[in-house]
Amino acid sequence: MNSDQAKSGYTFTAESLRKKFRFSEFFAEKLITSVAFLSIAVIILIFFFVFRESLPAFKHRPKGTTEENRVSAGNKPESYGSNESAEALQKPETYTGAEPAAAVNKPETYGEVKDTSVSADEVNPDAKFRTSESPDSEGSLSSLFSNEWFPVSENPRYGLIPLFVGTLKVTLIAMLFAAPIAILAALFSSAFAPAWLREWIKPAIELLAGFPSVVIGFFALMVMATFFQNVFGYETRLNSFVGGAAMALAAIPIIFTITEDALTAVPRTYTEASLALGASKWQTAVFVILPAATPGIFAAVLLGIGRVFGETMIALMATGNAALSSLNPFESVRTLAATIGAEMAEVVFGDMHYGVLFLIGSILFIFNFTLNALAEFYVKVRLVRKIQGRGA
Amino acid sequence: MKEAKIVTRDLTLHYGLKMALNSINLHIPEKEVTAFIGPSGCGKSTFLRCLNRMNDLIPSVHIKGEILIDGLDIYQKKIDVVNLRKKIGMVFQKSNPFAKSIFENVAYGPKINGISDKKKLTEIVESSLKNAAIWDEVKDRMHDSALGLSGGQQQRLCIARTLAVEPEIILMDEPASALDPISTGKIEELIFELKKKYTIVIVTHNMQQAARVSDHTAFFYLGELIEFGKTRKIFTAPDIKQTEEYITGRFG
Amino acid sequence: MRLKNKIIGGAITTASALSVVLILAIIIIILVVTIIGGKDKLTWEFLTSFPADGMMKGGIFPAIYGTALLVIVMSIAAVPFGTITAIYLTEYAHEKSWIAQTIRFAVRTLATVPSIIFGLFGLGFFIKFVGVGMDNWFMGGQLRWAQPNLLWGSLTMALLTLPVVIVSVEEAIRTVPRELREASLALGATKWQTIKKVVIPGSISGIMTGTILAVGRGAGEVAPILFTGAAYYLATLPTSVSDQFMNLGYHIYVMSTQSSNVDQTLPIQFATTLVLLMLTFSLNLTAVLIRSRLRRRLK
Numbered sequence: 043m044n045s046d047q048a049k050s051g052y053t054f055t056a057e058s059l060r061k062k063f064r065f066s067e068f069f070a071e072k073l074i075t076s077v078a079f080l081s082i083a084v085i086i087l088i089f090f091f092v093f094r095e096s097l098p099a100f101k102h103r104p105k106g107t108t109e110e111n112r113v114s115a116g117n118k119p120e121s122y123g124s125n126e127s128a129e130a131l132q133k134p135e136t137y138t139g140a141e142p143a144a145a146v147n148k149p150e151t152y153g154e155v156k157d158t159s160v161s162a163d164e165v166n167p168d169a170k171f172r173t174s175e176s177p178d179s180e181g182s183l184s185s186l187f188s189n190e191w192f193p194v195s196e197n198p199r200y201g202l203i204p205l206f207v208g209t210l211k212v213t214l215i216a217m218l219f220a221a222p223i224a225i226l227a228a229l230f231s232s233a234f235a236p237a238w239l240r241e242w243i244k245p246a247i248e249l250l251a252g253f254p255s256v257v258i259g260f261f262a263l264m265v266m267a268t269f270f271q272n273v274f275g276y277e278t279r280l281n282s283f284v285g286g287a288a289m290a291l292a293a294i295p296i297i298f299t300i301t302e303d304a305l306t307a308v309p310r311t312y313t314e315a316s317l318a319l320g321a322s323k324w325q326t327a328v329f330v331i332l333p334a335a336t337p338g339i340f341a342a343v344l345l346g347i348g349r350v351f352g353e354t355m356i357a358l359m360a361t362g363n364a365a366l367s368s369l370n371p372f373e374s375v376r377t378l379a380a381t382i383g384a385e386m387a388e389v390v391f392g393d394m395h396y397g398v399l400f401l402i403g404s405i406l407f408i409f410n411f412t413l414n415a416l417a418e419f420y421v422k423v424r425l426v427r428k429i430q431g432r433g434a
Numbered sequence: 435m436k437e438a439k440i441v442t443r444d445l446t447l448h449y450g451l452k453m454a455l456n457s458i459n460l461h462i463p464e465k466e467v468t469a470f471i472g473p474s475g476c477g478k479s480t481f482l483r484c485l486n487r488m489n490d491l492i493p494s495v496h497i498k499g500e501i502l503i504d505g506l507d508i509y510q511k512k513i514d515v516v517n518l519r520k521k522i523g524m525v526f527q528k529s530n531p532f533a534k535s536i537f538e539n540v541a542y543g544p545k546i547n548g549i550s551d552k553k554k555l556t557e558i559v560e561s562s563l564k565n566a567a568i569w570d571e572v573k574d575r576m577h578d579s580a581l582g583l584s585g586g587q588q589q590r591l592c593i594a595r596t597l598a599v600e601p602e603i604i605l606m607d608e609p610a611s612a613l614d615p616i617s618t619g620k621i622e623e624l625i626f627e628l629k630k631k632y633t634i635v636i637v638t639h640n641m642q643q644a645a646r647v648s649d650h651t652a653f654f655y656l657g658e659l660i661e662f663g664k665t666r667k668i669f670t671a672p673d674i675k676q677t678e679e680y681i682t683g684r685f686g
Numbered sequence: 687m688r689l690k691n692k693i694i695g696g697a698i699t700t701a702s703a704l705s706v707v708l709i710l711a712i713i714i715i716i717l718v719v720t721i722i723g724g725k726d727k728l729t730w731e732f733l734t735s736f737p738a739d740g741m742m743k744g745g746i747f748p749a750i751y752g753t754a755l756l757v758i759v760m761s762i763a764a765v766p767f768g769t770i771t772a773i774y775l776t777e778y779a780h781e782k783s784w785i786a787q788t789i790r791f792a793v794r795t796l797a798t799v800p801s802i803i804f805g806l807f808g809l810g811f812f813i814k815f816v817g818v819g820m821d822n823w824f825m826g827g828q829l830r831w832a833q834p835n836l837l838w839g840s841l842t843m844a845l846l847t848l849p850v851v852i853v854s855v856e857e858a859i860r861t862v863p864r865e866l867r868e869a870s871l872a873l874g875a876t877k878w879q880t881i882k883k884v885v886i887p888g889s890i891s892g893i894m895t896g897t898i899l900a901v902g903r904g905a906g907e908v909a910p911i912l913f914t915g916a917a918y919y920l921a922t923l924p925t926s927v928s929d930q931f932m933n934l935g936y937h938i939y940v941m942s943t944q945s946s947n948v949d950q951t952l953p954i955q956f957a958t959t960l961v962l963l964m965l966t967f968s969l970n971l972t973a974v975l976i977r978s979r980l981r982r983r984l985k
Binding site for chain 3: 066070074075077087088223243249258260263291323328352354358359382403415418
């Protein structure tokens with residue numbers, strides 16, 4: 043071969059075709075690859091930082107009887123930071139004056155206290171003395187499982203139970219509205235509607251997904267709350283029912299879109315076979331298409347739940363925000379996400395309340411991550427099984 | 435037969451586990467037209483795409499054997515594929531001009547080769563368009579979109595675009611299969627002109643076309659090279675029965 | 687039997703059709719209610735003047751301005767990063783490789799993370815980690831970056847909208863025909879030259895759609911900026927990325943829930959909602975139209 047190469051007139055020579063190192067090519071590839079890893083990095087960073095900021099919730103030991111313990115747990119008082127003079131005046135027992143050094147360390151407090159109503163109820167002159175004996179005293183992790191969420195009281199209690207109950211209640215109500223409506227609408231769009239109509243329905247419902255949740259929240263606050271109150275005649279204007287119904291509006295486009303995709307992905311052969319056997323259009327839709335698309339619909343509902351579970355603005359505006367563990371749908375509730383949204387602006391960076399809010403964030407994130415992973419896994423595994431089943 | 439420009443030795447290609455080409459040995463002569471014929475799926479296009487290493491883009495493809503051009507094995511590790519492709523032009527089945535002006539389409543190759551001098555570019559574009567026999571039709575609308583041309587014009591523009599890079603070998607993958615008879619005729623005339631300067635390999639579905647334009651013909655069937663020889667011989671007195679059956683239209 | 691079938695069939699068809707009608711009706715009701723509630727207040731003056739009398743009167747110019755700044759800074763961050771990720775997924779990664787699959791999973795996860803979590807992350811990462819670090823390194827410990835501001839709010843929002851950009855651009859890149867890539871490579875172009883000169887120009891409309899959708903999303907989200915940069919009232923417009931900003935969505939939220947006299951400012955609230963809704967609605971409508979044209983091209 044080398045002797046061939048020696049012949050004159052040959053233009054394809056090893057010399058002219060030697061591999062070249064192209065810096066721009068190399069650089070572009072490396073840069074693009076590293077940028078692509080950003081999404082993974084962000085997920086990891088979210089997990090890391092949200093969890094890291096929730097550590098104060100674990101660090102604080104139960105408030106003991108000794109002065110030393112009191113000091114170590116003493117970050118708490120700054121939640122009534124210096125800009126809340128009115129608040130401080132109401133409660134002569136605040137520690138603000140007692141620990142000026144700690145207060146100076148935390149100048150970052152900003153925003154206004156919004157939940158004076160909740161905390162005001164809790165003002166109790168005896169609180170200071172009770173703390174030392176009370177089993178669910180500040181800083182005790184076990185208070186997370188209590189039934190009382192009073193984060194800015196003299197004797198703060200961070201019971202997550204009412205928040206969980208509230209969140210689950212709203213989620214359930216929202217899904218009871220959203221799932222049937224969205225799935226039926228998807229069924230109509232994919233199985234019953236003529237093609238031209240379908241091309242209008244899909245983008246129209248996608249537009250609903252583009253409505254900002256603050257707009258939906260505002261609509262719920264101004265219109266839906268009044269409307270439902272007139273219809274049902276309940277007392278509390280803002281409650282989990284109104285919040286749930288409003289959140290259904292946010293969940294419907296998600297469930298609809300994914301269900302619709304799942305329904306249209308069912309092979310035409312299925313439909314044709316069914317129709318050829320003499321089944322009617324609706325029988326085909328209900329007994330053939332719908333079952334074949336179950337994994338997709340299941341995933342759609344899971345993602346819908348995830349959307350509602352973490353929804354903040356609608357919850358803040360339409361659920362009433364009272365941390366009650368009641369099962370009555372017409373009572374106010376406070377959801378996990380709304381608690382973060384409402385209270386983060388009033389806490390002192392690094393204190394227990396701050397840590398608990400981040401802990402709630404971690405819980406929301408993990409829950410959502412799990413739902414998403416479950417939806418993906420479920421769809422994938424089921425699809426693989428179906429394909430293999432067909433192949434065998 | 436003139437000296438062989440391209441020689442393949444035991445070229446075998448797999449798509450994943452499926453064998454698509456089985457031990458192909460072929461001599462493609464310089465500055466002549468070699469046609470590959472055969473029924474669809476016989477491997478002729480796959481083989482063509484091996485010659486400029488276009489199959490490298492498909493991750494599941496595995497190739498064994500050698501392809502020598504001027505005696506140089508182009509599948510060696512140290513070969514620069516980008517420069518290799520500059521010397522081996524390719525014209526595709528479906529005309530695929532870029533969504534740019536006619537001028538920019540032809541100037542694309544020279545530009546990526548680092549030619550930025552406007553005058554030089556204009557010269558290259560003009561001569562390439564002339565050599566592709568389309569200059570007269572487009573000279574007054576060089577800056578219009580290439581997508582406004584007819585199918586036949588687009589295909590000749592694609593040939594001009596290929597010529598602008600100054601290759602030595604031109605691979606054509608059914609270049610006229612989507613064209614009307616008049617456009618096809620123009621392309622065939624063009625091929626006849628081009629072979630004075632270039633080594634041309636053309637895959638075609640159309641046996642009359644192979645008979646008209648080529649000097650040599652290779653007949654592929656089921657991933658194997660069945661017969662290769664002078665076009666006149668293949669079309670009048672093939673040695674192998676399968677070839678005869680295909681030529682006379684009994685299958686394929 | 688046959689009659690029963692007919693009844694069930696009719697019921698199902700009707701119920702499903704009614705569901706669609708219901709959803710569309712809700713969309714229209716929201717639009718109509720907002721328009722009726724806000725149209726009288728919505729004047730040129732309202733759009734261009736500052737709030738006055740402790741937010742009881744005046745306009746919403748700072749909120750519009752702040753929202754615009756937010757989405758601009760956000761896009762500057764999200765669009766290039768999203769586009770590059772999409773290019774990686776379509777052009778460089780092998781479809782089945784674990785890296786590509788992990789990135790895709792991360793993108794989908796990112797798309798479903800509740801927006802309040804982004805807010806927490808912005809606070810914990812940008813303000814308390816990056817911001818504190820910047821103050822220590824560049825400001826000599828002086829407080830400048832370790833507090834909510836336009837930059838942190840925008841970057842937080844950019845993370846939220848990143849998946850929107852990635853998905854749109856990826857979809858658009860896939861509509862660039864393989865033949866064009868091959869033509870470019872066959873002419874001796876390198877992979878990066880092909881991407882730069884053929885793939886990116888061919889997916890410009892998708893990059894635009896992605897940007898529009900991201901802007902529409904970013905303009906409407908409030909939760910991520912609750913503690914990373916939005917302010918209820920500022921007497922002056924932000925002049926630097928280290929300033930806080932006002933925001934339409936946040937304005938609506940605060941006015942409708944926190945203000946001392948909700949009823950008196952009702953027209954302002956409706957008009958602000960109308961502005962925000964029109965803004966996001968028109969952006970999304972544009973994106974839907976471009977996208978449906980793109981999909982037709984694909985067919």
